[in-house]
Amino acid sequence: MAEPILSVSGLCTEVVSDERVARIVRDVSFDLYPGEILGVVGESGCGKSMMGFALLNLLDPPARVASGSVSYAGQDITKLPHEDLRGIRGNRIAMIFQDPMVSLNPVLTIGEQMMEAVLAHQNVSREEAKARTVEVLEMVGIPKPAERLKAYPHEFSGGMRQRVVIATAFLNQPDIIIADEPTTALDVTIQAQILAEVQKMAAQNGTAVIWISHDMSLLSGLADRVMVMYAGQIVESGSTASIIEQPNHPYTRALMGAIPVPGRKKLEILRGFPPNLLGEFTGCAFAPRCPVARDHCEVERPELRGTELSHARCHYPLQEGARS
Amino acid sequence: MAAYLFQRLIQAIFVLLLVSLLIFMGVYAIGDPIELLVSPDSTVEDIERARAALGLDQPIWTQYRIYLVGLLQGDLGDSFVYNQPTIQLILQRLPATVELGLVAFLFALLMGIPLGLVAGYYADKWADHAIMNGSIFAFSLPNFWQGLLFILLFSVWLNWLPAGDRGEVDQFLGVSSSLATADGWRHIFLPAFNLALFNAALIVRLTRSSIQEVMSSEYIRYARAKGISNRRILLRHAFRNIQIPLVTVLGLELGNLLAYGIITETVFDWPGMGQLLINSIRLNDRPVIVGYLLVVVAMFILINVVVDVLYTLLDPRIKISGSKS
Numbered sequence A: 001m002a003e004p005i006l007s008v009s010g011l012c013t014e015v016v017s018d019e020r021v022a023r024i025v026r027d028v029s030f031d032l033y034p035g036e037i038l039g040v041v042g043e044s045g046c047g048k049s050m051m052g053f054a055l056l057n058l059l060d061p062p063a064r065v066a067s068g069s070v071s072y073a074g075q076d077i078t079k080l081p082h083e084d085l086r087g088i089r090g091n092r093i094a095m096i097f098q099d100p101m102v103s104l105n106p107v108l109t110i111g112e113q114m115m116e117a118v119l120a121h122q123n124v125s126r127e128e129a130k131a132r133t134v135e136v137l138e139m140v141g142i143p144k145p146a147e148r149l150k151a152y153p154h155e156f157s158g159g160m161r162q163r164v165v166i167a168t169a170f171l172n173q174p175d176i177i178i179a180d181e182p183t184t185a186l187d188v189t190i191q192a193q194i195l196a197e198v199q200k201m202a203a204q205n206g207t208a209v210i211w212i213s214h215d216m217s218l219l220s221g222l223a224d225r226v227m228v229m230y231a232g233q234i235v236e237s238g239s240t241a242s243i244i245e246q247p248n249h250p251y252t253r254a255l256m257g258a259i260p261v262p263g264r265k266k267l268e269i270l271r272g273f274p275p276n277l278l279g280e281f282t283g284c285a286f287a288p289r290c291p292v293a294r295d296h297c298e299v300e301r302p303e304l305r306g307t308e309l310s311h312a313r314c315h316y317p318l319q320e321g322a323r324s
Numbered sequence B: 001m002a003a004y005l006f007q008r009l010i011q012a013i014f015v016l017l018l019v020s021l022l023i024f025m026g027v028y029a030i031g032d033p034i035e036l037l038v039s040p041d042s043t044v045e046d047i048e049r050a051r052a053a054l055g056l057d058q059p060i061w062t063q064y065r066i067y068l069v070g071l072l073q074g075d076l077g078d079s080f081v082y083n084q085p086t087i088q089l090i091l092q093r094l095p096a097t098v099e100l101g102l103v104a105f106l107f108a109l110l111m112g113i114p115l116g117l118v119a120g121y122y123a124d125k126w127a128d129h130a131i132m133n134g135s136i137f138a139f140s141l142p143n144f145w146q147g148l149l150f151i152l153l154f155s156v157w158l159n160w161l162p163a164g165d166r167g168e169v170d171q172f173l174g175v176s177s178s179l180a181t182a183d184g185w186r187h188i189f190l191p192a193f194n195l196a197l198f199n200a201a202l203i204v205r206l207t208r209s210s211i212q213e214v215m216s217s218e219y220i221r222y223a224r225a226k227g228i229s230n231r232r233i234l235l236r237h238a239f240r241n242i243q244i245p246l247v248t249v250l251g252l253e254l255g256n257l258l259a260y261g262i263i264t265e266t267v268f269d270w271p272g273m274g275q276l277l278i279n280s281i282r283l284n285d286r287p288v289i290v291g292y293l294l295v296v297v298a299m300f301i302l303i304n305v306v307v308d309v310l311y312t313l314l315d316p317r318i319k320i321s322g323s324k325s
């Protein structure tokens, strides 16, 4: 296999407030390969967005990367001087933010906000930047893009704004795109068009994609590999097919309860909410909600078990073969 | 836009009428000016004659009606004291006050906005602390005392700048102004600086807190994620957003600088409207007091309209329409 384009190791983030420390992302490690689409799935509040921000060192105080490393092109992004970091952000690694209603500057035109991303990284004329902007807006299905450059965000619907943010990530043909629930506000046709566009980029340009979502069914048709996140931890990771066909972690199976699969009876709906991340867990973070938890799960913390590309953090994995 | 401006014009006329009535009543309540106007050894007959000549023997409604009829023709009446048309008195002194106010406003902007941007951007760093502590001085030391201090320092000890009066004037944009001559600029520097300091401190604080708020918003984080330079993020993304709250306050400040520079005018012996107002109040020179205040109200209304128009230029989400408000 090729060298990973991004290598994350032991990444932890925390938010410090009034002497209390919330550990939001807990010891996340993974490798991302060129051309790969990696899905990250989990309920709301599991720390997916914060992990995405941490990958680009975009956390603002009181949130910060507490430990771990994010290696890109031989450099650790979490320790890079600002100017080097700036050269990577939006250029080699682009991020699509979750909420398009607040991520665009309300008083600058769409055209300016997109063109500036080109001009910040490429030594090109305004005309060339504009041409590129129009090109990517076409890719995400915005009609008559050249005429819309002078529009302000409030003149666009939520879905249109989301497409603008997605198109912006395409501008500099990055090595990596981190997409944080980017298609939630889009209708099905546009969503399909954008997924196809992303898959094409991954296949043709070798762009690696980290696609964050709470929707397992969307990822099943898009991702090569899926990481399941719960309470800031990776609880299961593996190829999309194996995760869907043979989930090991009860949480993974519970997430898939939402996917209708012909011939399979509907699985139990997940009850309750993810835990408060202010405290520490004595045992498995999922134990209180787990349908197959035993006493042991409440006391001992499970470690990740399996191969580097396929593993789960569970004392009693669902697949026979994985049980130790 | 035209509908809006027309509507504002109608509003302005109503406001001015109302204000004229209120001031007229208020000034009437202060007392009969005649005792201050005639010499102490005048006979009762002299006083009655003077009273009749000024129209003060009429009932107040008649007096107001006569004033109003004049006002609608653009006549603010004659000063009791100077025996000159009020409008002429005001127009003689208006340029001095306006130029002082405008220069002070310019100074306040040039000091306040850059310092506020720095303080907000480096919040809680040493630069911020230095600027904020400095602004406390400008805030809390009495304005006239600062003025006296400047005179002592720059005029008396260092002898760099003149301490008072207006200096040479020349034609500037069609009015006679000190801004047309170097000597005029030397004269205006200290009083304008003195007048500007308090307002600059206010602008610093507003700019700082607005910048701090904007810098924590999601679109700034997104701009950083795009790899935009810090400079551009501050000066384009953040600054463009705080211009709206800034313009609101700047409009009010400009009004205050133009209308209430009285203390500074007194300290620096500046021949503006401030002195005229103080004299008129002392002698209860009714037409001048009412006329001055009407001019001030008109300036405030004008500034408000300019601020409203600026809003629409600064914030694409705001549209002016004739029907609104």
Ligand SMILES: Nc1ncnc2c1ncn2[C@@H]1O[C@H](COP(=O)(O)OP(=O)(O)O)[C@@H](O)[C@H]1O
Binding pocket: A015, A024, A042, A043, A044, A045, A046, A047, A048, A049, A050, A051, A062, A063, A277
């Ligand atoms: N800047 C922050 N300050 C404090 N808490 C935060 C901050 N960002 C996220 N959190 C907390 O971290 C947890 C995970 O948030 P997030 O990463 O947005 O989850 P997800 O994207 O999976 O829904 C939430 O409980 C949230 O309240």
Ligand SMILES: [Mg+2]
Binding pocket: A045, A048, A049, A050, A098, A180
């Ligand atoms: Mg999120």
